[in-house]
Amino acid sequence: MFINIEPLYSSMVENIKERVSKLSKPPKLVAVTCQPDSSTLAYLRSQEKQAKRFGIDFAVYEAPKAMDLKILLPKLSADGSVNGIFLTHPLPSDISEYEAVSLISPDKDIEGRHPINLGNILYDKPVFPPCTAEAVLRIINYLTNPSGKKIAVIGRSVTVGKPLAMLLLQKGVDATVTVCHSRTKDIAEITKNSDIVVVAIGKAKMFGKDYFKPGTIVIDVGINVEGDEIVGDVDPSVSEICELTPVPGGVGRITTLVLMEHTVKAAEMSLK
Numbered sequence: 001m002f003i004n005i006e007p008l009y010s011s012m013v014e015n016i017k018e019r020v021s022k023l024s025k026p027p028k029l030v031a032v033t034c035q036p037d038s039s040t041l042a043y044l045r046s047q048e049k050q051a052k053r054f055g056i057d058f059a060v061y062e063a064p065k066a067m068d069l070k071i072l073l074p075k076l077s078a079d080g081s082v083n084g085i086f087l088t089h090p091l092p093s094d095i096s097e098y099e100a101v102s103l104i105s106p107d108k109d110i111e112g113r114h115p116i117n118l119g120n121i122l123y124d125k126p127v128f129p130p131c132t133a134e135a136v137l138r139i140i141n142y143l144t145n146p147s148g149k150k151i152a153v154i155g156r157s158v159t160v161g162k163p164l165a166m167l168l169l170q171k172g173v174d175a176t177v178t179v180c181h182s183r184t185k186d187i188a189e190i191t192k193n194s195d196i197v198v199v200a201i202g203k204a205k206m207f208g209k210d211y212f213k214p215g216t217i218v219i220d221v222g223i224n225v226e227g228d229e230i231v232g233d234v235d236p237s238v239s240e241i242c243e244l245t246p247v248p249g250g251v252g253r254i255t256t257l258v259l260m261e262h263t264v265k266a267a268e269m270s271l272k
């Protein structure tokens with residue numbers, strides 16, 4: 001069956017609204033973009049809609065060239081009226097992701113990409129973990145107690161697979177984690193021996209029923225465009241034997257809320 005994340009979604013919405021109402025002024029979220037393509041522009045419009053829904057001020061700054069990011073990001077980081085900064089991707093080839101995210105102040109890095117925010121996870125002290133990794137952890141915690149469970153994470157990116165594995169390994173979460181990637185041999189043997197499988201590889205419908213034992217919780221992170229459809233990394237037929245998050249409308253919906261929640265958290269932290 002498909003997992004119904006609606007109760008989790010609604011409780012997060014209520015929590016964000018309540019926290020915003022307790023602030024003396026609206027939090028401010030700033031998006032920074034450099035040479036955006038049409039999908040980046042669509043993403044920005046959708047984030048603006050979400051921010052407005054929660055009474056969060058939203059502004060977009062466009063850097064014409066990668067060099068301009070080197071001025072803009074430190075300037076916004078030093079601006080006391082700005083609570084959260086997110087940088088759209090992909091970036092032009094003349095600046096690396098590492099260099100660009102390192103220019104954002106860690107306490108405004110609501111996407112959790114700065115090396116300090118990623119490092120905090122290793123110390124079991126996450127402040128702003130990457131939003132998608134946190135969204136997956138929220139969904140798992142909502143469905144079950146991960147302690148002692150065997151969890152396979154498929155994909156080892158900096159923003160999803162690796163930080164998620166570290167979040168699941170934290171003391172108090174206590175999962176036993178196996179991380180797989182494109183060079184892993186016999187992934188099906190690992191996934192069939194897991195209680196929970198998270199798939200984040202960016203390959204449309206690649207994981208079919210033959211990868212899972214019945215009853216497995218399967219979290220599909222993938223967002224792939226197939227014709228005029230958005231599909232996940234897991235074939236929807238897996239829902240016939242497993243509990244599967246839907247795509248669209250699963251991890252992506254919670255990820256958007258985590259970004260808003262991080263903005264509110266950054267505003268709360270700025271008052272302390």
Ligand SMILES: NC(=O)c1ccc[n+]([C@@H]2O[C@H](COP(=O)([O-])OP(=O)(O)OC[C@H]3O[C@@H](n4cnc5c(N)ncnc54)[C@H](OP(=O)(O)O)[C@@H]3O)[C@@H](O)[C@H]2O)c1
Nearest residue numbers: 132155156157160181182200201202221222223251252255
């Ligand atoms: N729902 C959301 O909110 C959300 C947010 C972010 C991303 N996404 C989606 O999640 C997917 C993954 O995103 P990402 O940023 O993590 O992607 P990424 O940076 O491209 O990383 C993909 C990872 O998957 C591994 N991989 C690729 N093919 C594989 C295969 N056949 N078997 C096993 N592992 C394989 C790669 O292994 P190597 O390291 O060996 O190359 C890599 O570690 C994409 O569809 C993306 O659009 C969704």
